[in-house]
Amino acid sequence: MSVTLERDGWIAGTPTYAATVDAVEPVAADTYTYWATLDDPAARAAFRFEPGQISMVGVFGVGEVPISVSSDPEAPERLAHTIRICGRVTHVIDRLRPGDRITLRGPFGRPWPVEEARGGDLVIVAGGLGLAPLRSALYRALHQPGSFRRVIVVVGARDPSQMLFRDELEAWIRSGPDELSVHLTVDVADDGWPHAEGLVTTAFPRAELDPAASTVFMCGPEIMMRFAMRDLAAMGIPDERLWLTLERNMHCAVKLCGHCQLGPWFVCADGPIFRWDQVKELLEVDEL
C-alpha cells in the first residue's frame, strides 16, 4: 500500500496516490458521488484543495478522467468526486464499491475566487452537472457567515431526475442561513416537482440579482453558459465579475499533453475556472 512520495520521477512531478472508496452515493440519474481517502497517511494529512480544483481520478490499468472535487475544502482528508457514468473510464468507475481502490492525482487548476465576492452577493449558477464543481465554493462561502451580503444559488436541470444534490438543496431552502437563497428550476417538470419550470435563465428575475453587487460563478453545458452569461452581462454585471468553469479532454492536467487547449489557454492549468472576458470570444468560435 506504499505510495512513493518523492516528486522526481512521476510524470511531470505529480505523484499518483492510491485511495480507497468508502461510500458511493447516488445523486441524480446515472450520477454518483464517490467518497475516498488516500491510503498513505502522510499524503492524506498533507492533501489540500481549493474550491473548483480538479483531480485526475483513475482506475488501475484503465485510465484517468478529470473530475472536480465536490466536497468541502475544509475537510480535505475525505474527498468526494461526483461523476456521471458516460464514457470508457466512468463505466468502470460505475462498478466501484466501498473498499475498492482508485488512484488520484491533483489537485490541479485555478480555483473559484471566492474572496472576490466578499462584501457583495455571491451568485452561483449551475446547469445539469454544473453544481458538482460549484459545491466546494458554496461550502467555502457558507463557512464565512457575514462575509457575503447574500449567497444566491440558481440551479437548472433538464428534469427532476437530473437535479444534483436535490435533498441538500431543498434542506437549504427550508432551513438554510438567512443570507442563502436557493432557486431550482427544470426544463421539463413532472407532477411531483414543487419548484419552478423553465430554463435556468428564467430564474434570474426571481433571484432578484443586484448587478452592482454580484459576483457570478457558473458551471453548465457551454451552450447554457453562453446564453446565461449574455443575460447577466446585459443586466449590467461587468465581465470582471463573471466567472465560469470549462471542461476539455485532459490526459496530464499539468499543461503538457496539449489535449485541453482552447486558443491560448490550457484549460487544466490556466483554468478550469476562467473569467468571462478571457474566453467569451473563444467560445463563440465553433469547434475551437
Place this chain on the structure above:
Amino acid sequence: MRYLDRSGFEALLLLLADRGYEVIGPTVRDGAIVLDRIDGIDDLPRGIREIHEPGSYRLEQAGDDRFFAWAHGPDAGKRFLFPARETVMTGRREAEGGLDLRPEPIPEVRYAFVGLRSCDLHAIEIQDRVFLNADPAYRARRENAVFIGVNCEVPGATCFCTSMGTGPRCSMGFDLALTELEDGGFTAEAGTDVGEELLRALGAAPAGQEQAAASFAATSRAVEAMGRELDTSDLPALLYRNREHPRWDDVASRCLTCTNCTMVCPTCFCHDLTDEISLDGLRAARTREWASCFSEEFSHMSFGEVRSSPRSRYRQWLTHKFASWIDQFGTSGCVGCGRCVTWCPVGIDVTEEIAAIRAADGEVRLADEVTT
C-alpha cells in the same frame, strides 16, 4: 574558431564514444537520412544529396565525399529526448487490494547528438519550455546530452528557417557547431565549456582566415538557396482574426488528417497517457505516447469531439504553431524546418496556406460553404 581536418572529425566521434556517450548521428536507412546510433564516419551519409518537395523526399548519390551536404531527414532530436512511446509509471495490485504505484526510474542515457541543424537546436530549446521544468525524465536526457551541431549549407526546397530566425547558422543550443568545408575538414566553434574542452582534447588548431571565410560562405550559400519564405509580420493577429477564413475549408478538402506533419514536427509535444493492465489484472503500466491534434479522438468529450471537422483540426494545428504557441511559451512553435511540407502525403505547404490567408485577410466563408 578552430579547424578539424577529416581525421580530427573522425577522432571527435570516437572521443565522444570513449567518454561514454551514445553517439546519435545521421545515417541512411529506408531511403531517408535518419538519426540513429553511429559508430564512426562510415555510418554517415557520404556523398548523399536530398531532394525535398512538398509531399516528396528522395535521396541521390552525388559520388563525392561530403557528409553533410543535405538539409535533414524526418528525424530531429525530439525522438530521443521525448521518445515516441515511454512508460512513465508501473503498478502492482497487492494481496489485500492495495496499489503499489511506482514512477519509472530516471533514465541514465547520455546522448551525443552529431549533425543536428540550427533549426533542430532551436526546436529543442522550444521543447525545453514545455518539458524541462515539468518532466524529470526529459530533463535528465536533456542535461546529460552533448550537442554537436553542423551548419546547413544545402537547405531543402521546403526549408524556411531564415524566415523564422532559426538558421541556417547555429546560433544557440550547441556545445560545438561545425561547418563542413570543401577540403573535407570542418571549422568548429564552441558554444559551451564542454565544447571548448572537446576541442582542446582533440588538439584542434585555430582556423585560418580562409577556412573561417569558407565557413561563413557555406552558410551564406544556404541563405541564398533557402527554398521557401514566410511573412511572419503580425502573424498571430492575422490568424486570430481569420478563424472563419474560407482557406480553412480549402485546405481541409486536401488534408487527410494523417498526422504526418505532427509526427515529423520537431516541436509538437502533444501526447496521450494510456493505461494498460496485465491479463491477471495484477500489474498495470501507464504509457506516454505522441498524439496528434489531427486525430478525431484528440478532443474527445462525453458529448462528442470538440474538433470533429478536419477544418477545425487543421486550424488548431496551424494557429497553435504560429500564434497561440507564442502566448503560451513566448516563442513561435515553428522553426521553419519544412518537414511538415516535405512529409505531407498531399504536399500541403504551411507557407502557402498562411500566404493565402494573408492575401485575402478578413475574408469570411459563406454559410453555404460550411462543411461541418
